[in-house]
Amino acid sequence: MNKIEKAVITVIGKDMVGILAKVSNMCAEKGVNVLEVTQSILQDMFVMVMLVDITDATDKIADLADAFDVLGKSANLKIHVMHEDIFNSMHKI
Amino acid sequence: MNTNEILETINMIDNEDLDVRTITMGISLLDCIDPDVEKATQKIYDKICRYAENLVKTGEEISRQYGIPIINKRISVTPIAMVSGACPGASPVRFAATLDRAAKTVGVNFIGGYSALVQKGFGPGDYALIESIPEALSETDFVCSSINVGSTKAGINMDAVAKMGKIVKKTAELTADRECIGAAKLVVFCNAPEDNPFMAGAFHGPGEPDCVINVGVSGPGVVRAAIQKSGGGCDLTQIAELIKRTAFKITRMGQLVAQEASRRLCVPFGIVDLSLAPTPAIGDSVAYILEGMGLEQCGAHGTTAALALLNDAVKKGGVMASSSVGGLSGAFIPVTEDAGMIQAARSGCLTLNKLEAMTAVCSVGLDMIAIPGDTPAEIISGIIADEAAIGMVNSKTTAVRVIPAVGKKAGEELDFGGLLGSGPIMDVNPASPKEFIGRGGKIPAPLQSLKN
Numbered sequence: 001m002n003k004i005e006k007a008v009i010t011v012i013g014k015d016m017v018g019i020l021a022k023v024s025n026m027c028a029e030k031g032v033n034v035l036e037v038t039q040s041i042l043q044d045m046f047v048m049v050m051l052v053d054i055t056d057a058t059d060k061i062a063d064l065a066d067a068f069d070v071l072g073k074s075a076n077l078k079i080h081v082m083h084e085d086i087f088n089s090m091h092k093i
Numbered sequence: 094m095n096t097n098e099i100l101e102t103i104n105m106i107d108n109e110d111l112d113v114r115t116i117t118m119g120i121s122l123l124d125c126i127d128p129d130v131e132k133a134t135q136k137i138y139d140k141i142c143r144y145a146e147n148l149v150k151t152g153e154e155i156s157r158q159y160g161i162p163i164i165n166k167r168i169s170v171t172p173i174a175m176v177s178g179a180c181p182g183a184s185p186v187r188f189a190a191t192l193d194r195a196a197k198t199v200g201v202n203f204i205g206g207y208s209a210l211v212q213k214g215f216g217p218g219d220y221a222l223i224e225s226i227p228e229a230l231s232e233t234d235f236v237c238s239s240i241n242v243g244s245t246k247a248g249i250n251m252d253a254v255a256k257m258g259k260i261v262k263k264t265a266e267l268t269a270d271r272e273c274i275g276a277a278k279l280v281v282f283c284n285a286p287e288d289n290p291f292m293a294g295a296f297h298g299p300g301e302p303d304c305v306i307n308v309g310v311s312g313p314g315v316v317r318a319a320i321q322k323s324g325g326g327c328d329l330t331q332i333a334e335l336i337k338r339t340a341f342k343i344t345r346m347g348q349l350v351a352q353e354a355s356r357r358l359c360v361p362f363g364i365v366d367l368s369l370a371p372t373p374a375i376g377d378s379v380a381y382i383l384e385g386m387g388l389e390q391c392g393a394h395g396t397t398a399a400l401a402l403l404n405d406a407v408k409k410g411g412v413m414a415s416s417s418v419g420g421l422s423g424a425f426i427p428v429t430e431d432a433g434m435i436q437a438a439r440s441g442c443l444t445l446n447k448l449e450a451m452t453a454v455c456s457v458g459l460d461m462i463a464i465p466g467d468t469p470a471e472i473i474s475g476i477i478a479d480e481a482a483i484g485m486v487n488s489k490t491t492a493v494r495v496i497p498a499v500g501k502k503a504g505e506e507l508d509f510g511g512l513l514g515s516g517p518i519m520d521v522n523p524a525s526p527k528e529f530i531g532r533g534g535k536i537p538a539p540l541q542s543l544k545n
Binding site: 008010012038047049061062065066078080081082083085086087089090091 | 095096098099100101102103107154157158159160161342345346348349
């Protein structure tokens, strides 16, 4: 049995219509399964954090990061895709 | 999923210059020793290219997977004097040229280990290598050199100290047309660590395994931001705790990268070096951390105490975060690489004397300091002797990397560009130690009891 591989997608930028749609569309296209979403709007700034399962993704995580980066730039948003290990190792003992 | 923690990490990377400074592959060249210089250099070239073939590519892949910038990929090798000593007829510069060629083939931006360990005396190979340093550093682009002239157990080899004053000066002179950059690639150590991943002092010690991955983390900007956010109400105990917590997080990231690099390259993981290494980027400065603790400017009275707190807290936080800590680990104070130090040196607040005091409590020594080009060799030797004495007596690593700025005087500037930065030429006390340095001999190792 393969271990489930998870990544975290963060989206930061000015709030507008359709951000969630854009990002989740891209997830569907790339075979990325969304597990958990939290989003908030602070003084016009849109902040969304998604936990996703990339075990069956069509691309490797490094290529996913590039694809989301391009999407982010086209919509004036900052989108990061990072392996969950980085957060686990930095913040959990 | 804790949103705050995730956003904290992203903020550290995006806005506070958090990065992994270097993945350094240490490669032993002891099995390349051959009395025929052609064969020896061929074996060295082949071994480095074989072992480090995927180093740069792997570093970039890890960087993309975790979203962490990994700035440098580098190589350290066995001190070349141990290898070149077997070819007494050949110039050691041949080996420097080979290292440079191998570095260019595999795509790393520095290769360290044009080194000799002479704390107790010279072998013929050591002497030949030291003599060849100016030529080797002026004719290569990526080779870094280091010489260990003293240790707590062996004392200080003052003949080597006298020699190195001349070598530093000559190295600067031979690269005078390139901002004297040769001297920026040459470090004189006392108590040199054998597993240091940071240039220019990295070499792969003779006690190390055949090949190993060492990782150097950084993050002065993150520590500075944490102190800034805490506001003015914290006392120094709380600041020390804050630095420990921050250093822990930074080091965990380094540990993750080191383990992943080790796994992918099938090379054992060596150590994480948890140094705060500044860059010329605004904000990524150790001086700003000290100023954030409440000093008007780095170099003010109180700077040594603030640096002692910082250096110790970084180690305490980092040690728990990694299974194996080594190298230089602590806070670096390279003047030309640190925006805050550059400002303080320009304004005259930070002097060479204060820097010397700071080296007694930081992790390395007098680092990246431009001095007037007409400084006599014996004064450079005097600077080296003082630093080595501080290291020897305090059982710590100290080093000297000064750059005599040929044709320039105090107050003018040198500009290396890139990570090496730029900075003002600092005043040096002109009184001569010529007779003292000229005596040669050894300063005996210090007593380890009666500590007062």
